[in-house]
Amino acid sequence: MQWVQLGYLLPLIIxxxxxxxxxxxxxxxxxxxxxxxxxxxxxxxxxxxxxxYYFGELFTSFPMQEIFSKMLIVDSYSVYFDAIxxxxxxxxxxxxxxxxxxxxxxxxxxxxxxxxxxxxMMLLVHANELLTAFIxxxxxxxxxxxMIGFQKIHDKRVEASYxxxxxxxxxxxxxxxxxxxIYAGLGTTILGDMGKTLDALMGKDVSLIxxxxxxxxxxxLFKISAFPFQNWTIDVYDGSPLPVTAFMAATFKVAIxxxxxxxxxxxxxxxxxxxxxxxxxxxxxxxLYGTFLAxxxxxxxxxxxxxxxxxxxxxxxxxxxIGYAGESASSSIIYYLVAYFLSAMGAFGLxxxxxxxxxxxxxYEDFRGFAHVHPYMAAMLSIFMLSLAGxxxxxxxxxxxxxxxxxxxxGYTFLAVCGIIAxxxxxxxxxxxxxxxxxxPACESEWDDVPSLRGITPIxxxxxxxxxxxxxxxxxxxxxFPGVDFLIESxxxxxxxxxxx
Amino acid sequence: xxxxxxxxxxxLPMVTAFLLMLIPLPSRPTRNxxxxxxxxxxxxxxxxxTHFELTGALQFxxxxxxxxxxxxxxxxxxxxxxxxxxMLIATLIPSAYLLLWKNERSKSYWINMLFIQSxxxxxxxxxxxxxxxxxxxxxxxxxxxxxxxFGSGNxxxxxxxxxxxxxxxxxxxxxxxxxxxxxxYYEFGLWSFALSDLVNITSIARDQKILLFFGFMLAFAIKxxxxxxxxxxxxxxxxxxxxxxxxxxxxMAKLGVYALVRFMIPxxxxxxxxxxxxxxxxxxxxLVYFGIAAISQMNIxxxxxxxxxxxxxxxxxxxxxLNVQGMMGSAFLIVAHAIATGGxxxxxxxMERHLGIRSISGLGGIATKAPWFTLYFAIMLFCxxxxxxxxxxxxxxxxxxxxxxxxPYLGVLSALTVLVAASYMFWVFQKxxxxxxxxxxxxxxxxxxxxxxxxxxxxxxxxxxxxxxDLFLYKIExxxxxxxxxxxxxxxx
Numbered sequence: 001m002q003w004v005q006l007g008y009l010l011p012l013i014i015x016x017x018x019x020x021x022x023x024x025x026x027x028x029x030x031x032x033x034x035x036x037x038x039x040x041x042x043x044x045x046x047x048x049x050x051x052x053y054y055f056g057e058l059f060t061s062f063p064m065q066e067i068f069s070k071m072l073i074v075d076s077y078s079v080y081f082d083a084i085x086x087x088x089x090x091x092x093x094x095x096x097x098x099x100x101x102x103x104x105x106x107x108x109x110x111x112x113x114x115x116x117x118x119x120x121m122m123l124l125v126h127a128n129e130l131l132t133a134f135i136x137x138x139x140x141x142x143x144x145x146x147m148i149g150f151q152k153i154h155d156k157r158v159e160a161s162y163x164x165x166x167x168x169x170x171x172x173x174x175x176x177x178x179x180x181x182i183y184a185g186l187g188t189t190i191l192g193d194m195g196k197t198l199d200a201l202m203g204k205d206v207s208l209i210x211x212x213x214x215x216x217x218x219x220x221l222f223k224i225s226a227f228p229f230q231n232w233t234i235d236v237y238d239g240s241p242l243p244v245t246a247f248m249a250a251t252f253k254v255a256i257x258x259x260x261x262x263x264x265x266x267x268x269x270x271x272x273x274x275x276x277x278x279x280x281x282x283x284x285x286x287x288l289y290g291t292f293l294a295x296x297x298x299x300x301x302x303x304x305x306x307x308x309x310x311x312x313x314x315x316x317x318x319x320x321x322i323g324y325a326g327e328s329a330s331s332s333i334i335y336y337l338v339a340y341f342l343s344a345m346g347a348f349g350l351x352x353x354x355x356x357x358x359x360x361x362x363x364y365e366d367f368r369g370f371a372h373v374h375p376y377m378a379a380m381l382s383i384f385m386l387s388l389a390g391x392x393x394x395x396x397x398x399x400x401x402x403x404x405x406x407x408x409x410x411g412y413t414f415l416a417v418c419g420i421i422a423x424x425x426x427x428x429x430x431x432x433x434x435x436x437x438x439x440x441p442a443c444e445s446e447w448d449d450v451p452s453l454r455g456i457t458p459i460x461x462x463x464x465x466x467x468x469x470x471x472x473x474x475x476x477x478x479x480x481f482p483g484v485d486f487l488i489e490s491x492x493x494x495x496x497x498x499x500x501x
Numbered sequence: 502x503x504x505x506x507x508x509x510x511x512x513l514p515m516v517t518a519f520l521l522m523l524i525p526l527p528s529r530p531t532r533n534x535x536x537x538x539x540x541x542x543x544x545x546x547x548x549x550x551t552h553f554e555l556t557g558a559l560q561f562x563x564x565x566x567x568x569x570x571x572x573x574x575x576x577x578x579x580x581x582x583x584x585x586x587x588m589l590i591a592t593l594i595p596s597a598y599l600l601l602w603k604n605e606r607s608k609s610y611w612i613n614m615l616f617i618q619s620x621x622x623x624x625x626x627x628x629x630x631x632x633x634x635x636x637x638x639x640x641x642x643x644x645x646x647x648x649x650x651f652g653s654g655n656x657x658x659x660x661x662x663x664x665x666x667x668x669x670x671x672x673x674x675x676x677x678x679x680x681x682x683x684x685x686y687y688e689f690g691l692w693s694f695a696l697s698d699l700v701n702i703t704s705i706a707r708d709q710k711i712l713l714f715f716g717f718m719l720a721f722a723i724k725x726x727x728x729x730x731x732x733x734x735x736x737x738x739x740x741x742x743x744x745x746x747x748x749x750x751x752x753m754a755k756l757g758v759y760a761l762v763r764f765m766i767p768x769x770x771x772x773x774x775x776x777x778x779x780x781x782x783x784x785x786x787x788l789v790y791f792g793i794a795a796i797s798q799m800n801i802x803x804x805x806x807x808x809x810x811x812x813x814x815x816x817x818x819x820x821x822x823l824n825v826q827g828m829m830g831s832a833f834l835i836v837a838h839a840i841a842t843g844g845x846x847x848x849x850x851x852m853e854r855h856l857g858i859r860s861i862s863g864l865g866g867i868a869t870k871a872p873w874f875t876l877y878f879a880i881m882l883f884c885x886x887x888x889x890x891x892x893x894x895x896x897x898x899x900x901x902x903x904x905x906x907x908x909p910y911l912g913v914l915s916a917l918t919v920l921v922a923a924s925y926m927f928w929v930f931q932k933x934x935x936x937x938x939x940x941x942x943x944x945x946x947x948x949x950x951x952x953x954x955x956x957x958x959x960x961x962x963x964x965x966x967x968x969x970x971d972l973f974l975y976k977i978e979x980x981x982x983x984x985x986x987x988x989x990x991x992x993x994x
Contacts, residue, residue: 391638392634393635401571401631404679405683408676409687413676416676417676421672424669424672427664427665428661428665431645431661434645435649435657435660435661438646439650439660485568485569488568488570488571
């Protein structure tokens with residue numbers, strides 16, 4: 001037994017064991033909700049620090065090969081994605097603190113489920129085999145289904161949960177079917193081996209693999225809510241408790257991309273061109289439809305949900321570009337995921353903080369004059385909107401820069417222009433909020449029940465706001481402090497580790 | 502790492518603004534601090550002016566790597582052309598503060614003014630296209646805030662309109678910049694967005710190059726604004742607060758022309774020459790079109806808005822005339838017009854404060870109530886019209902000469918159309934200021950001491966540059982020669 005290699009899996013083990021531990025603890029009356037919140041935080045933190053041990057190293061390995069064969073992989077790539085997922089979970093748990101305390105219906109099991117879904121997501125980026133990936137996907141999804149519907153007295157929650165459950169299961173079935181086709185065509189479901197077999201098959205009939213790959217991509221497109229599988233997004237995001245929405249929008253997408261990038265870059269590489277036209281159509285439709293949906297929304301939460309579809313469109317632009325500009329495009333996806341994750345997390349988190357009590361305040365009009373009463377919160381919300389819109393000096397801008405550069409490098413200037421057009425329309429729905437917050441006088445009385453800036457949640461959001469700005473300005477002024485360059489370099493390193501033979 | 506003087510000019514206002522945001526100061530001290538900062542920058546600019554060497558080369562360079570993996574750097578520098586705009590900004594902004602001294606009571610007004618100043622300086626000094634775009638777009642946010650917070654009328658709508666309109670233009674420029682960066686990477690194997698590197702690209706096919714050219718042009722044409730990209734102009738100018746209009750018309754519009762010279766000439770020299778005829782014609786058309794539009798306006802602010810656009814058309818025509826007279830004239834008119842229009846908008850702001858917003862027919866007889874006001878108004882107005890003895894005259898003469906050399910027919914046309922400005926400007930002067938009418942203007946007060954002091958440098962410059970233009974021309978000539986001879990390869994005739 002190679003016990004040493006257990007170290008590689010340590011973050012995964014910590015989260016998994018932590019989830020089980022919290023589940024076992026949950027019937028105990030003595031342990032309070034606050035304790036659970038703290039435990040979750042500590043578990044995630046220790047997993048993150050275990051993960052950081054390998055951060056920045058270029059390596060790849062199959063730990064415990066006797067037991068797992070090649071089902072699990074640990075490389076710089078998975079370490080990087082783990083770091084993003086764990087930070088996402090960490091931030092969610094910090095931001096959620098206030099929300100979970102306010103809303104009494106959250107039970108202790110929630111935290112266990114939360115950790116299980118994090119575990120599933122981490123497992124997904126470690127998965128080196130299609131069935132393992134499916135299991136990981138289902139672990140993450142099942143936990144999320146329950147987390148969405150946790151407040152069972154609320155119709156909207158139950159509806160969202162049910163909708164996601166049904167549609168998600170169907171898309172999961174596509175994944176299984178696709179895997180079966182691929183297995184029929186290649187005789188293996190192990191990543192790496194699939195690529196080699198496929199290489200040998202080139203020139204012969206590969207239609208089974210194409211069909212299988214398409215089915216797998218259907219699941220992928222569904223989970224990242226690309227056209228034509230976007231319809232669930234708005235209802236589910238809107239129906240979920242806000243911290244859960246933030247978690248889904250930001251973190252789950254990271255994990256999905258983490259796996260699919262691996263699959264596409266290594267294994268389906270020889271036949272990837274086949275899907276190019278399909279993807280271009282999907283991108284255009286996603287950008288167009290997402291933009292349309294975002295413009296017509298009255299509710300801020302629904303707008304953010306709709307705009308997440310547009311952001312999926314940007315990510316897909318980079319995704320098709322990997323065929324011709326592999327390194328730039330893949331690292332741009334990774335970077336953009338971080339950028340989107342920070343901005344969306346901040347935006348959702350702040351709105352959830354503002355609307356923490358039962359007075360639901362989430363439409364545009366509700367924010368009229370907000371800046372004059374709560375200048376700091378309004379400033380933070382503006383920063384997140386600017387970042388989502390991709391205005392310079394925010395991380396969102398740098399993210400867009402990478403994506404569009406990658407697209408042009410790959411020869412998809414046309415797509416970059418489409419992305420740009422979507423960006424400039426997006427100015428409207430993001431700036432509308434800023435305009436409403438700042439340019440109208442406030443009605444003092446309306447804002448009495450907004451919690452003041454105290455506690456962990458606002459501090460966390462404040463730090464995210466700073467990170468958003470920092471990511472956009474980078475390390476010009478303070479040398480040796482991780483900034484833009486550090487993130488993109490790490491992304492490149494993780495990309496390189498995929499190709500270590 | 503040492504901080505260069507250009508960086509100080511960029512970041513001093515920004516840092517001050519951030520500090521002021523955090524420190525709970527009332528409006529008045531905030532204003533005083535902001536004014537102090539603008540004076541400090543004037544002193545720094547003066548230092549640069551006196552130490553500037555008379556060559557066409559870039560000076561006061563600063564360079565720090567920023568995003569290394571994409572070869573993006575924080576690189577700054579100025580040449581003669583940016584120097585005069587720097588001097589312009591450094592002189593105009595303190596004056597503007599003095600004129601707005603009593604106008605604005607809100608703290609965030611002054612903070613936004615500081616941010617705008619930073620953005621403008623950053624745009625002016627950037628030698629890296631990524632950095633340039635960064636400031637170009639970031640500059641928009643405080644403008645957005647200042648119009649939205651302090652404007653009048655349908656301000657929220659006009660704010661969103663100008664923001665979306667200008668961002669549309671600059672996003673197309675952004676794609677062009679990225680395309681150039683990628684082309685550089687494919688040709689030389691490394692990433693760079695520095696202007697000095699991007700000019701070496703030879704691999705772009707003509708068709709693509711034309712698209713890139715217009716990608717850049719769109720951004721600048723909207724900002725200037727050139728016909729037909731002016732539809733944001735009227736509403737924005739009439740709904741903006743005085744400070745906003747002042748900055749938009751006398752500084753940011755000029756940055757559009759500046760960027761055109763700074764980036765388009767080195768990047769697309771051949772296309773610049775090839776398309777010059779269209780743009781000279783478009784500029785002259787704009788001169789006439791906006792001039793006629795100005796005549797029909799009854800609101801003084803709207804009239805000046807069109808008048809400003811009309812002059813900017815003329816400036817653009819001069820830039821594309823491809824000779825030293827035209828270009829020098831444009832540089833000169835940039836300064837002259839910025840001073841005069843800026844001054845006029847500030848004076849209109851003073852008038853609005855006393856009398857409220859009124860149409861021209863609702864005014865009259867101000868001269869007797871406010872002699873200082875009338876004097877300054879007259880000087881600015883003469884400059885705008887181009888009366889001999891003002892710098893406006895020198896500038897317009899040079900541009901007409903330049904266009905005449907470029908194409909005699911257009912030259913004659915431009916000489917005739919310069920008269921358009923005279924027609925409405927004198928009319929408004931007579932109607933609103935000089936002639937007595939039945940309208941009640943008893944609330945009009947003369948300029949306060951702050952305002953008299955604030956406008957003095959502007960009036961002085963108008964006359965000094967008009968009488969002794971060489972004082973100013975010799976600093977910029979080597980740069981323009983460099984542009985024409987070394988980059989565009991068109992001889993000086």
